[in-house]
Amino acid sequence: MSNSAKMSAKQRIEALVDENSFVEIGGLITKRNTDFNMQQKAVPADGVITGYGVIDSNLVYVYSQDVTAMGGSVGEMHAKKIAGLYEMAVKAGAPVIELIDCAGIRVQEAFDALAGFGEIYMAKVKASGIIPQISAVLGSCGGGVAVASKLSDITLMDAENGKLFVNSPNAVLGNREEKCDTASAKFQAEAGNADIVCDSEGEVLSKIRELIGLLPANAGASAEEETADDMNRMLDGFDAYKTDAAEALTQIADENRFIQLKETYGPEMVVGLMKLDGATVGAIANSKEGVLSTAGCKKAEQFVYFCDSFGIPVITLTNVKEYASSMEEEKTISQAVADMMYAFASADIPKINVITGEAYGSAYVAMNSKHVGADLVLALDSAKVGVMDATVAAQVMCQDEIAKEADTKSALEEKAKEFEALQNGAEGAARRGYVDNVIEGTSVRKHLIYALQMFGMR
Incomplete structure (x- = not known):
């Protein structure tokens, strides 16, 4: 024009x-x-x-x-x-x-x-x-x-x-x-x-x-509507979208309609609005980079406060391994992560987290984990949850023991497998109560809708 x-x-x-x-x-x-x-x-x-x-x-x-x-x-x-x-x-x-x-x-x-x-x-x-x-x-x-x-x-x-x-x-x-x-x-x-x-x-x-x-008309109103989309619709091939957060949210949403906000600002984080079984929800997800950046955390923080103001429940798709690393990030990242975590922890709306990929260290904790106030945490059966990658953990814990073995590579792999079974898998986190349910990727949509129904949001 x-x-x-x-x-x-x-x-x-x-x-x-x-x-x-x-x-x-x-x-x-x-x-x-x-x-x-x-x-x-x-x-x-x-x-x-x-x-x-x-x-x-x-x-x-x-x-x-x-x-x-x-x-x-x-x-x-x-x-x-x-x-x-x-x-x-x-x-x-x-x-x-x-x-x-x-x-x-x-x-x-x-x-x-x-x-x-x-x-x-x-x-x-x-x-x-x-x-x-x-x-x-x-x-x-x-x-x-x-x-x-x-x-x-x-x-x-x-x-x-x-x-x-x-x-x-x-x-x-x-x-x-x-x-x-x-x-x-x-x-x-x-x-x-x-x-x-x-x-x-x-x-x-x-x-x-x-x-x-x-959007709801005001802070005291809801924004529910009828939808023809099946609440039990299965997401065939959902695992393929784990590294494409915007597409993953589009697949989950009613009629595959997801409005992304601030797409080119802090692209390490994806935020936006959509409907689930006719109820409006805010969505936040880590992008394929799997890092928390200053801009991405600020974007998430502002969005959580917005959703909290209007009673819009928030779902998060967590796939994060570390913090962004650069001279500029080092000046601001700790404050940005703290501010985002505070927003999650202080929000009174229903907060549902789905761990879709890797969730490691304090970056995982800050990303709407149960430890900072998530009301319900789901994890895909293929998800990894823990302090760090299992191979890295095995190297840190068992360095001397592995060095004594003739086949150090096999020894490292064995120790990493043991660590993952005990401390890094979704089931291990579920046994400790940090994950409420381990699910298949195809059923993410219906489990999110069930959760919203449980919280009285639909």
Whole structure:
């Protein structure tokens, strides 16, 4: 979609909500400021259309900034309309969707515009954890508007026209030589600031509709629906997906629909939303690298807090051997792991862990293990659970004994086999109560659904 094909502010709302369902609020409100001859400038609706409608019969509140009215810039009344919309949405217990296309602060209104930013920030903070907030960056989203977008729960970007930045790319120190487009969807997604990137604004709006179907209307509501997918559907060949976390979660999900968030940020961890037997769940999984990284842990931590706020149960697929190792990681990894572990341990939602591959050392403990609060832990019959790889453990424990043998290789293999049988297998962990059930990969979906039913989430 080219710039010339961009929708108008009203068209975006009409494409988002169900047909003929949108009701505008405050359409006659306009600017009050008269400084710099502002009274001579027409600013319809003060540059932002606000109101409510429904998406698949779910009530939503929406605002859409009008780039044709002073660039959709934020002035006093513009901000009051947005803050007022949030107040209504909180009272009604319904999500707010922000369609952002904004030139930033309205300089002519100076102090009043700055106060308006504060009103928007405060409204979003008060609504945090009470109603879902979704931001869609469809045009420019710079400076203080970019800050506001990060107070939302989920931020989407149109890859072609969306620009998200605090400082203009030309003003970023050190960027004169590289000339990197730091406002682009690619850059901001890799930085963790854009949760979902779409190829067009139409695709963004479609994805928002899908998200509304997954998310509860508010912190006290559920998001259950009927599904035609068989709860007992077997996952043939599931073991082949153990190293492809996103595909594994897609196979588990109702109708194989899994929405991944922050895909290119901290790719060592996969997070996202899906349905299981019609109930919304949050999913977190280690990717094929099998390591905990700073970015991956931060991503998981933020997602757990989000799910906890809205009563969304969390499932984890654990396949982790170690921590990421580099000079930069060494500065941050311990804090990031601790913060993620704290999020898991303190969350009051049902937490179900499935050990799908290798689960070693304190990295395994931090990854939603029973030791830090998982309510139910399942393990595939092929999983490895323990302090470290069995061969490495045998070398550490039996080095002198192995050295005395004529065939050291066979001796090492024998000791490793003994260690694995006693301390590294899924059954060994189950005998000690650290795993609640050992299952086959084909039955993961139904066991997760049984667990959700047990916890009263379905």
